[in-house]
Amino acid sequence: MTQTDETAALVSGLPDRQPTRISEHIVEVVSDSGEGAQKCGQTFGTISGKMGNGAWTVEIIPAEIQPPARSPAGASGIRIRVADSYVTNMGDEADLVVAFNEQVLYSRIANGAYKKGTVVLLDDKWASDPQEEIREQYAAAVGEFRDNGLVVHELPIETECLKIVDNARKGKNMFVLGMLCHIYSRDVQMGLDEIASAFARKGDAVIRPNQELFRSGYRFAAEHVDYHYRIDPWTDDMGPTVVTNGNQAIGLGVMASGMEMVAMYPITPATSASHYLADVFQDAGGFVHQAEDEIAAAGFAIGASYAGMTACTITSGPGMALKTEMMGLAVMGEIPLVVVDVQRGGPSTGLPTKVEQGDLLSTLYGMPGDAPKVIIAPATIEECFHYVILARKLAEAFRTPVFVLTDANLATGVQPYPRPVPQEEWLAAPIDQSAWDSNVPAYDWDPQTGLSPRPIPGQRGGEYVLTGLSHTNRSKVAYDSDTNQTSCEHRSRKLAALGKTLKPPVINGDDEGDLLVVGWGSTMGAIEEAVNKLRDAGHKVSSIHLRFLSPLEPQLKEIFSRFRQVMTVEINYSDRPDAPQITPENRRYAQLATVLRASTLVDVDCWSVVYGHPMQPGMIHKELNRRLTAMHNEI
Amino acid sequence: MFGLKADWSLDVFERYFTLGDYAGGEARWCPGCGDFAVLNTVHRVLRDAQLPPEQTVAVSGIGCSSRLPHYMGTYGFHGLHGRALPLANGIKSRRPDLDVWVATGDGDCFSIGAGPWIHSIRYNMDMVVLVFDNAIYGLTKKQTSPTSPEGMLTNTHPYGAPLPALNPLTVTLGITNVSFVAQVVDWNPPLLYETIKAAHQHKGTSFVRVIQRCPVFSQDFCKPMQEHPEQMLLLTHENGIPMDDSVKRVFKEQHEHDPSDWVGAMAIARDESRIPLGLLYHDPDAPVYDVLSSAGREKTNEEKLAAINAALDSFAI
Ligand SMILES: Cc1ncc(C[n+]2csc(CCOP(=O)(O)OP(=O)(O)O)c2C)c(N)n1
Ligand code: SF4
Numbered sequence: 001m002t003q004t005d006e007t008a009a010l011v012s013g014l015p016d017r018q019p020t021r022i023s024e025h026i027v028e029v030v031s032d033s034g035e036g037a038q039k040c041g042q043t044f045g046t047i048s049g050k051m052g053n054g055a056w057t058v059e060i061i062p063a064e065i066q067p068p069a070r071s072p073a074g075a076s077g078i079r080i081r082v083a084d085s086y087v088t089n090m091g092d093e094a095d096l097v098v099a100f101n102e103q104v105l106y107s108r109i110a111n112g113a114y115k116k117g118t119v120v121l122l123d124d125k126w127a128s129d130p131q132e133e134i135r136e137q138y139a140a141a142v143g144e145f146r147d148n149g150l151v152v153h154e155l156p157i158e159t160e161c162l163k164i165v166d167n168a169r170k171g172k173n174m175f176v177l178g179m180l181c182h183i184y185s186r187d188v189q190m191g192l193d194e195i196a197s198a199f200a201r202k203g204d205a206v207i208r209p210n211q212e213l214f215r216s217g218y219r220f221a222a223e224h225v226d227y228h229y230r231i232d233p234w235t236d237d238m239g240p241t242v243v244t245n246g247n248q249a250i251g252l253g254v255m256a257s258g259m260e261m262v263a264m265y266p267i268t269p270a271t272s273a274s275h276y277l278a279d280v281f282q283d284a285g286g287f288v289h290q291a292e293d294e295i296a297a298a299g300f301a302i303g304a305s306y307a308g309m310t311a312c313t314i315t316s317g318p319g320m321a322l323k324t325e326m327m328g329l330a331v332m333g334e335i336p337l338v339v340v341d342v343q344r345g346g347p348s349t350g351l352p353t354k355v356e357q358g359d360l361l362s363t364l365y366g367m368p369g370d371a372p373k374v375i376i377a378p379a380t381i382e383e384c385f386h387y388v389i390l391a392r393k394l395a396e397a398f399r400t401p402v403f404v405l406t407d408a409n410l411a412t413g414v415q416p417y418p419r420p421v422p423q424e425e426w427l428a429a430p431i432d433q434s435a436w437d438s439n440v441p442a443y444d445w446d447p448q449t450g451l452s453p454r455p456i457p458g459q460r461g462g463e464y465v466l467t468g469l470s471h472t473n474r475s476k477v478a479y480d481s482d483t484n485q486t487s488c489e490h491r492s493r494k495l496a497a498l499g500k501t502l503k504p505p506v507i508n509g510d511d512e513g514d515l516l517v518v519g520w521g522s523t524m525g526a527i528e529e530a531v532n533k534l535r536d537a538g539h540k541v542s543s544i545h546l547r548f549l550s551p552l553e554p555q556l557k558e559i560f561s562r563f564r565q566v567m568t569v570e571i572n573y574s575d576r577p578d579a580p581q582i583t584p585e586n587r588r589y590a591q592l593a594t595v596l597r598a599s600t601l602v603d604v605d606c607w608s609v610v611y612g613h614p615m616q617p618g619m620i621h622k623e624l625n626r627r628l629t630a631m632h633n634e635i
Numbered sequence: 636m637f638g639l640k641a642d643w644s645l646d647v648f649e650r651y652f653t654l655g656d657y658a659g660g661e662a663r664w665c666p667g668c669g670d671f672a673v674l675n676t677v678h679r680v681l682r683d684a685q686l687p688p689e690q691t692v693a694v695s696g697i698g699c700s701s702r703l704p705h706y707m708g709t710y711g712f713h714g715l716h717g718r719a720l721p722l723a724n725g726i727k728s729r730r731p732d733l734d735v736w737v738a739t740g741d742g743d744c745f746s747i748g749a750g751p752w753i754h755s756i757r758y759n760m761d762m763v764v765l766v767f768d769n770a771i772y773g774l775t776k777k778q779t780s781p782t783s784p785e786g787m788l789t790n791t792h793p794y795g796a797p798l799p800a801l802n803p804l805t806v807t808l809g810i811t812n813v814s815f816v817a818q819v820v821d822w823n824p825p826l827l828y829e830t831i832k833a834a835h836q837h838k839g840t841s842f843v844r845v846i847q848r849c850p851v852f853s854q855d856f857c858k859p860m861q862e863h864p865e866q867m868l869l870l871t872h873e874n875g876i877p878m879d880d881s882v883k884r885v886f887k888e889q890h891e892h893d894p895s896d897w898v899g900a901m902a903i904a905r906d907e908s909r910i911p912l913g914l915l916y917h918d919p920d921a922p923v924y925d926v927l928s929s930a931g932r933e934k935t936n937e938e939k940l941a942a943i944n945a946a947l948d949s950f951a952i
Binding site: 457 | 687690692693708709710711713715718720721723726728730733750751754927929931932933934938939942943944945946950
């Protein structure tokens with residue numbers, strides 16, 4: 001690793017310690033909200049990405065909007081998993097934590113974020129707080145943490161910052177960034193550059209003290225913190241790389257897909273995709289419409305699509321619920337449309353900032369009547385980008401709404417991935433305004449595929465009335481009994497036709513074995529990490545990860561038949577088989593499991609939880625290990 | 636002769652539109668329904684404007700009146716109950732070149748569609764909104780609507796509608812950025828024609844409440860007005876709806892009202908002793924949202940790709 005001149009200058013005169021090589025670490029920075037822990041962690045993640053590491057960053061969002069200071073509910077911060085290999089998920093317990101106060105750690109501990117041996121670097125300012133109550137709380141917490149196996153180091157972080165700035169609340173994060181950069185042997189010049197670009201708009205007067213804090217944190221760690229590691233760059237060269245979260249990837253995908261209209265209503269965790277777009281979309285000729293509610297947002301997007309400009313609406317579960325009638329209309333009227341659902345937990349404001357894969361069944365079946373539609377689920381942040389482009393193409397080719405299901409884990413996770421190279425053919429063709437042969441009906445269904453070309457307002461000869469009433473191929477209201485049957489058949493046939501073009505899923509692991517794990521969406525990284533670890537330990541376990549949920553990818557039944565057991569791992573509710581009252585007949589299965597059971601008639605089992613946080617490899621590993629061990633004991 | 640080709644005028648005549656070009660399937664409303672008059676008037680206004688049928692889109696919600704697009708020879712979108720306006724706004728958003736008409740009912744607009752009603756008036760996108768107000772739910776057979784007069788006997792209120800009727804004029808006038816509010820009855824063809832024509836010429840959302848006869852379910856709503864035209868107050872002004880003597884002879888109660896006078900319009904709308912006919916309010920300069928929403932349509936693929944590449948580069952490491 002080359003150290004720049006800056007680094008050399010900074011460490012000159014300091015003890016020359018050789019860093020210990022590690023292959024990965026999970027780091028957290030936790031504070032009250034507003035103390036900049038997230039900025040600190042994001043910058044740390046970016047520097048790591050630039051240094052060629054694999055990384056996954058995920059924000060720790062406070063449970064309350066205006067939490068009191070020093071409260072567990074206020075825990076705000078960030079987790080960064082850095083490795084010398086590709087990182088696909090947030091991992092299990094943290095290795096090292098920097099905390100701005102001790103109270104916020106309680107909520108992380110309650111979330112199972114730490115293990116025995118997790119190193120905690122804690123600001124010691126509370127030990128000398130003027131309020132006795134705070135001093136006592138602090139002392140009690142430190143004792144308790146140590147009793148529970150955390151390795152707590154009390155450090156004068158505030159005191160050190162006050163040597164440089166008057167208000168340590170603003171700036172402590174950059175001091176901590178400096179500390180982390182020394183601990184993990186990050187490049188100092190990169191750190192300084194990141195600070196300069198982060199504060200570029202605020203000018204030198206802000207950049208300089210922040211860089212000073214950074215330098216001072218770096219030196220402080222060199223002198224006073226024993227931990228000193230290096231994580232080597234990942235050898236696979238990705239080529240040009242970008243670092244985004246999943247919602248930014250969705251926004252970029254919308255731009256690159258050639259869609260020019262996003263109609264939305266704010267809802268966490270979907271909104272940040274629109275925030276991002278609202279900032280840059282106009283440069284590509286696009287527009288974000290903030291509608292009066294989700295129904296209107298869907299209507300607005302459908303209107304734009306009907307008029308020839310395939311549009312997108314971005315929402316989360318409760319918004320999806322409101323949009324259902326519109327979605328049914330889009331299916332029936334065969335209107336191309338892209339709907340992004342960044343899933344969260346629960347109805348209402350159930351678990352607004354938490355993760356759940358709870359909308360698969362409602363997206364599949366939540367509309368009145370029969371409403372066949374395409375549902376795809378990106379499994380990585382990179383796929384969030386590419387799947388929006390795919391979605392517009394499918395929507396237009398199959399004249400149907402296409403639903404892209406992501407979740408809060410993908411939305412807020414940050415990861416480096418190969419920079420996509422935008423293609424002109426991804427963009428939409430100009431709206432066709434040539435004359436339409438008036439002999440061709442508005443729904444000239446191909447009897448084999450159900451597909452039909454679509455007249456666009458402005459096309460002379462194509463005039464038709466799109467209607468939610470049951471209609472003939474000329475879009476005339478039907479009063480006979482056959483029409484509804486026929487038109488439903490054609491709409492359904494489109495899905496089958498699309499399904500025929502899909503490839504079977506790629507199997508991670510052997511083609512046959514004891515256990516096959518099936519997942520979808522954001523859980524892929526965690527599932528594969530757990531499965532691969534079990535395989536390394538000699539277990540016959542494999543996994544597949546479905547990207548197409550409607551239509552389903554082909555050959556599932558055949559693949560399932562090669563495993564003794566098949567189960568899904570999902571983040572949505574299912575009854576545990578051993579729960580009170582539960583029998584094999586009344587058990588409610590996880591959502592994908594329900595779909596797979598119905599479509600394959602295979603006795604697909606499931607393991608799913610709704611703790612509200614992303615699937616972690618350790619949890620999956622434990623459950624799979626338990627099952628595999630039980631299977632072996634049966635033999 | 637004169638060096639002209641014999642068919643020199645064919646191109647022009649080929650695109651001369653007759654009423655038939657704007658008409659679609661045979662209208663199926665009840666005999667005596669006021670919706671026929673509005674439909675015919677829309678055909679006439681379009682014919683007189685000579686707009687190509689393929690450039691016109693008729694959008695509606697659900698209800699008797701919302702069947703209108705099916706009886707047009709233009710493009711149409713028969714949408715969802717209460718949701719015609721978001722669909723119409725979306726159509727207009729990237730296609731300001733299209734001529735958009737909305738047909739909606741009193742239930743469709745003022746009840747289930749109340750949210751879109753308010754916000755669409757504020758968006759003020761360039762379209763004509765015709766509310767067919769028969770003070771009853773027709774399609775679903777005689778349930779109370781927000782504009783059913785207090786005491787009206789309906790199937791959901793067989794002992795009489797319990798509340799005073801909602802006043803659509805004051806509500807609409809009260810919405811920020813309102814730009815065109817008119818009221819008319821379906822049974823006076825010249826006034827109906829001129830009102831819809833003026834609405835069509837206005838650039839912005841033209842809100843026209845058409846008091847509409849439903850002889851089947853709400854006879855008592857319009858009949859007194861027909862029998863006692865002195866209940867109506869004809870709004871006259873040089874900037875108002877043009878009206879000939881035939882109109883003025885029927886509606887003898889008249890009031891000179893400048894449609895740019897919002898306070899005066901509110902006073903007229905609030906006075907429930909008279910039913911105003913004509914143009915209550917007109918602001919030709921209110922901002923129109925389609926200008927914003929359609930910005931950037933002219934960007935070339937090169938410009939778009941450059942923007943996308945710049946966006947990606949801002950995340951490059
Ligand atoms: C979501 C939904 N709710 C209810 C209905 C049933 N429905 C259809 S039209 C209508 C009322 C129509 O009344 P109005 O808007 O006054 O129109 P009119 O039929 O009188 O012209 C109702 C309640 C529906 N189609 N969709
Ligand atoms: S029920 Fe009333 S509104 Fe509906 S078509 Fe008949 S007359 Fe017209």
